[in-house]
Amino acid sequence: MVAWAVTNLVSLGKATDAILSENYRSILAAENMVDAIERQDSGILLMYLGDAQKGIAQFRENEMGFLAWLARAKDNITIAGEEGLVQSIETDYAAYRGRFSELTDMNAAAGSPFQSSDYQETVYPLFARVREACIGLRNLNEQTMYAASVNAGRVARRAIWSTVAVAASASIVALIFSLVLARRIVEPIRRFMEASRKISLGDYTVQVPVETGDELGRLAGEFNQMATQLGRYHEMNIDQIIAERNKGEAILASIEDGLVVFDTRLKVTGINPAARRFLDLNGPENALRCCEDILPASDVCNLIRKTVETGIQPSIPDEQRIVTLSKGEKPRHCLFSVTAIGGRDRSLSGIVLLLKDVTRLKEVERLKSDFIMAASHELRTPLTSLGMSVDLLLEHAAQGLAEKDRELLQAAHEEVHRMKSLVNDLLDLSRIEAGRVEMEFENVPIPTLFDHVQAVFKSQTGMKEVALTMAPAGDLPKVRADANKIVWVLTNLVSNALRYVGKGGHIQLTALRIGRQVHLSVRDDGPGIPEEYQSRIFQKFVQVKGREAGGTGLGLAICKEIVRAHGGAIWVESAPGRGSTFTFTLAVAR
Numbered sequence: 001m002v003a004w005a006v007t008n009l010v011s012l013g014k015a016t017d018a019i020l021s022e023n024y025r026s027i028l029a030a031e032n033m034v035d036a037i038e039r040q041d042s043g044i045l046l047m048y049l050g051d052a053q054k055g056i057a058q059f060r061e062n063e064m065g066f067l068a069w070l071a072r073a074k075d076n077i078t079i080a081g082e083e084g085l086v087q088s089i090e091t092d093y094a095a096y097r098g099r100f101s102e103l104t105d106m107n108a109a110a111g112s113p114f115q116s117s118d119y120q121e122t123v124y125p126l127f128a129r130v131r132e133a134c135i136g137l138r139n140l141n142e143q144t145m146y147a148a149s150v151n152a153g154r155v156a157r158r159a160i161w162s163t164v165a166v167a168a169s170a171s172i173v174a175l176i177f178s179l180v181l182a183r184r185i186v187e188p189i190r191r192f193m194e195a196s197r198k199i200s201l202g203d204y205t206v207q208v209p210v211e212t213g214d215e216l217g218r219l220a221g222e223f224n225q226m227a228t229q230l231g232r233y234h235e236m237n238i239d240q241i242i243a244e245r246n247k248g249e250a251i252l253a254s255i256e257d258g259l260v261v262f263d264t265r266l267k268v269t270g271i272n273p274a275a276r277r278f279l280d281l282n283g284p285e286n287a288l289r290c291c292e293d294i295l296p297a298s299d300v301c302n303l304i305r306k307t308v309e310t311g312i313q314p315s316i317p318d319e320q321r322i323v324t325l326s327k328g329e330k331p332r333h334c335l336f337s338v339t340a341i342g343g344r345d346r347s348l349s350g351i352v353l354l355l356k357d358v359t360r361l362k363e364v365e366r367l368k369s370d371f372i373m374a375a376s377h378e379l380r381t382p383l384t385s386l387g388m389s390v391d392l393l394l395e396h397a398a399q400g401l402a403e404k405d406r407e408l409l410q411a412a413h414e415e416v417h418r419m420k421s422l423v424n425d426l427l428d429l430s431r432i433e434a435g436r437v438e439m440e441f442e443n444v445p446i447p448t449l450f451d452h453v454q455a456v457f458k459s460q461t462g463m464k465e466v467a468l469t470m471a472p473a474g475d476l477p478k479v480r481a482d483a484n485k486i487v488w489v490l491t492n493l494v495s496n497a498l499r500y501v502g503k504g505g506h507i508q509l510t511a512l513r514i515g516r517q518v519h520l521s522v523r524d525d526g527p528g529i530p531e532e533y534q535s536r537i538f539q540k541f542v543q544v545k546g547r548e549a550g551g552t553g554l555g556l557a558i559c560k561e562i563v564r565a566h567g568g569a570i571w572v573e574s575a576p577g578r579g580s581t582f583t584f585t586l587a588v589a590r
Helices: 002-048 052-075 082-110 116-200 215-254 273-279 298-310 359-400 403-433 446-456 458-464 483-500 555-565
Strands: 258-262 268-271 322-325 332-342 348-357 442-444 467-470 479-481 506-514 517-524 570-574 580-587
Touching: 002 052, 002 082, 002 116, 052 082, 082 116, 116 215, 258 273, 273 348, 298 332, 298 348, 332 359, 359 403, 442 446, 442 483, 446 458, 446 467, 446 483, 446 506, 446 517, 458 467, 458 483, 479 483, 479 580, 483 506, 483 517, 483 555, 483 580, 555 570, 555 580
Parallel strands: 467 506
Antiparallel strands: 258 268, 258 348, 322 332, 332 348, 442 479, 506 517, 517 580, 570 580
């Protein structure tokens, strides 16, 4: 069909080319010769009207154009009768030019004006014959072009009908062939589908007949081999799979920590007995719907949802990983952790929530705090009396004592005051941990806090020649905080930095807003904190070994409790020899 269409297009192209190339140039030449001879005749008339010079110039100007178009007409003689017309034009035009030469010679010799009778008798007849011959040449080519156009239309109609006929025949043949081929291909595929359905139902003995040696035949052979291997694998591994599943369920059941598995839609897909006991769940597993249905703490569900959205496991401080479950007879405290389950292509397939029961640890911690508070209260009164006695001795009796006795009395004075400071810190820490310290929250500007801290340490930094600066706060919002407690945290951090920064050192206070929180930092260029202490530095009585202990070891623990009471977090970033940066967060005031 394509070959037939190309043949018809070539035939139609030849007919169209005949219309354009064979006749159009002759028509164009005839039109231009008519135009040139008429302009030459106008020049001769100008000569008869007395303007000989202009008339001769106009004649000569169009003479070259006429001869050029006449030459083109002679070169494009393609149809019958055209050659005779061209020769007639050439002969009559030569006579016309000769008559023009005679007129110009007579005018130059006699100098007399032209007579109009000469034009009508000798010039006009020659002009008329040449013009009529040019028009006849044009008409001859136009008629020939019209005939060629009619022929091209006939060729086009014949091409259309013949192409339609060939296309219809080819379509019928293709349809018959496709039906036969489709039947030949579809029948084996139907057998494959039926065999696949049986395999999905557990029948691994099914076989597809191999009837040909082509691709379908080879595919049938591979399919049969696959079915055989699946049957063998099923027979060998079904018992092992069941045993592994039972072992996994037994391991999960024996774990004392609670485990809850969620999919990416936060629907529960698995839960072990310990988690059921922690969450006081008695219904069947399929009755559990989503995270909010089983967990009373919405923060945990929000954290799981954020992990699903970002694909990154959360990193939160230990103090924020405690969730209280109030279901059952008494509240239960659990330390939770969220772990992402990876799938194919590093995608997330689920979340595991681990719940570790720390109720007894929280109770022990409460008892310890109560004991420390009680012991501190009991020690406070005798220490006060002892301190007053030592102070009186130093004031009134020290002059009468030997030098060694005075030194012992001064050491006792210092130790008593150190013990009083330790007892006061223990009492403050116990009250904060027990929630017995009332926070006076207000909207506080950050520069006000920094200015107060700079005023407190102005003399100390001047004596030690240490620069205490405040980074430009910019357009920072106010924070919701107890100003006195936060100033205490900042002064404690600056005091620690001042203790270890050498002469000419630098301590900087900075603040930066990140989301709905403001990060306040105290940065120094001191010796830094070893990495093994950075995770324990906020615990009670933890101090870096090998350094001068100028405090009780409770300051950072109190800072941590104050910041936690504000709903924030505190951490340290440090490297030995590069200084330390203590940072804590406060909520932006609404």
